[in-house]
Amino acid sequence: MERVLDVQLLPSAELTDRERARLLVPKLKALADENRLTLALLLAERPRTVKELQEATGMSQTLVSHHLAPLREQELVMVTPRGRANVYTLCCDQLVGPVRWLATLAALTPEGAAACCSEAEHE
Amino acid sequence: MERVLDVQLLPSAELTDRERARLLVPKLKALADENRLTLALLLAERPRTVKELQEATGMSQTLVSHHLAPLREQELVMVTPRGRANVYTLCCDQLVGPVRWLATLAALTPEGAAACCSEAEHE
DNA sequence: TGATATCAACAGTAAACACTGATGTCAATC
């Protein structure tokens, strides 16, 4: 029925910045952890089981499971039981883009930001 | 928003997901706080002094200053002394887009995500 | 020069978070 993309046209202009922040921070917090972001980036490539994530990251099973929980709560990832494995997917395609963008932004961090913000200070 | 930055041309392909995460998390952590994200969103609209931020947010001056520090350290905002005021600006234009994207993503949060991810699960 | 406005840094307390090891659950296999 409703297209999700239409939401961008909706009352986002009526929200105060603090309300926006309040809505967004939980998702952001869920991603603002090295282990969880690693999981999210791995899932942005393709769906994986917990075990695959465990092997790809070197984290313990408990730790992977532990960090997947908040990602689930924030609806950033989806679970699909397959046999006795749980296949995790990045929640919706709309998130794949942003998360991939995050991945590219990482490349901007080291010298990119320096080259970007250096207009005020010149060598 | 639909177009990703040209950063894709950079050596991001050589980084592992964990390395990407390690580079990105500090900036993400700096934004993953309601007060700090509110400040960032306000600065995405226009540059402001600490006092203006204080009045716009209702936060104490100490608290505003306190939260601006991590944003500065992560090079997300820039300071320009003007008289006895300090004018803060969102660091570079490349960040204005992303932060604005965050703002729109906030609108997607409430029912948007539900409508998006509801095909496979109900909670 | 002295008074005031603007801002950053310090120290203390309270809350949140990440990690570990052990236990519980469910499905597939023997």
Added chain:
DNA sequence: GATTGACATCAGTGTTTACTGTTGATATCA
């Protein structure tokens, strides 16, 4: 039915983090 493999949850510990009140620095104006 019992066992094994794949996950999730629970309880405990140690570390980060956020907020407050105070102090200190700097720039303006009288």
